[in-house]
Amino acid sequence: MVFDSTSPFTPSSSRVVVQAEKVNKFFGSLHVLKDVDLTVSKNEVVVIIGPSGSGKSTLLRCINHIEKINSGRIYVNGRLIGYYEKNGRLVEDSERNIAQQRSEIGMVFQRFNLFPHLTALENILEAPINVRKLPTEEAEAEAVKLLERVGLVEKRDKYPNQLSGGQQQRVAIARALAMKPSLMLFDEPTSALDPEMIGEVLDVMKELAHEITMIVVSHEMGFVRAAANRIIFIDEGRIIEDTTPDSLFNDPREERTRAFLSKILH
């Protein structure tokens, strides 16, 4: 892939995984994202924090085009996500193309969203077999490896309602990884969990942080300290701070960052 580094709309380096430019998003008259710019490079682990309703989850959902943006551009791996450009205007891409792009982006949800009619193993197999069109044996071998990795191989034939919240979320991570994504998005992955189960999910995520680009919406400061390269504070739809965890905790630029941190750090 060749990028024109002089064009304002193309990422300047192939090491860039996500590039968002002047992204605006409205829900009706509510302006949720305001001119958001964000660049995430390969193997970076970016944590997004912010008050509820600040737009942090919406930003994440725009990156895989589960939410449509109203203006701006979002590139993932150098390709516009969800749209193509025609005479300088965005036109929504075909469903097939969007699906293909999404298949390279893993997403983990707050409420797990495992498929309740399928076992843990079948949940992981579903997309590799039906989207990547892998032969069943190959897909199954990969799925079992992923289950081993999240420590749940003995639960392979259990249905989601037979698993604890922490176990369900680990299966959900394995399910996303089965598509071999180049980017993982985590939307508050531990906020629906009982406190004693948060650790097991964060452990899996910390492991993963060594090998894949991640954008994580979460207030788990343990994870931030252990794994994040960058932390972003969003408030009222704007990126207020974009820095390293150290400098955010020790020397926040803005008063509202300080106020917010004092609330979540106790």
Next chain:
Amino acid sequence: MYHFDWAVFWQYLLPWTALANPLIRNGLVATVVVSVVAQVLGVIFGLFAALGKMSKFPPLRWIADGYIWYFRGTPLLVQMMLLFFGLGVTHIYDFPDLHLGPLLITGAIQAGTLALAVNEGAYMAEIVRAGIEAIDPGQMEAARSLGMTSGLAMRRIVLPQATKVIIPPLGNEFNNMMKTTSIMVVISSGELFFGFTQVNARIFKPFELFIAASMYYLLLTTIWSFIQARIEGSLGERKGIERGPGMFQRIFSFGGGRGVR
């Protein structure tokens, strides 16, 4: 003082004498077969109408809305006569008798089944749509974030879950369907009630005969309620859905609401 003819009553109530009459025997078979075929077709029409109603493409929505609006808003009896006599008289389709091997499917049976199916489809559309909408939107999101198109996600993820929501009301629809086949009597198709009216035309014992006829419908719907309970029971065990009402409640409608497991 009316003289109740017990001999006729027992003759047409007890299956071993009643079914000796080919009008009753063939009628019973036709009622069961027509009910099943019309219900299956109704589910298929309903599925397409529901998907059409939820489509992003406006003309499909309009067609689905129009279909549901018309067939729920007009009497089945009128629809059936319109279909059979209306299409017949215009020669759009004459409903010729079909010979399938040893089976004779009369035009009236075809028209009656089709009318029941099309009408049922309009009601099933709402049931299917409610079933789909009962599924957490997070399921669709998760499926699409894995790279599935919405069609694939609908087929592989949403519909299998919606089926479990749809099955209890579908069972009730089928119970209705078996009773509703009796209105095919107006186009003289050879189902069960037509058989009884034919016998009545010969011997004029409407009180005795129609009590006996009602007992046959009661038998069919009662057998069905047992089958339905078994189906819902096995669904509940396998996939952990809520249990339906118990047998006793189901037949006599005692107790309010859904049963507690």
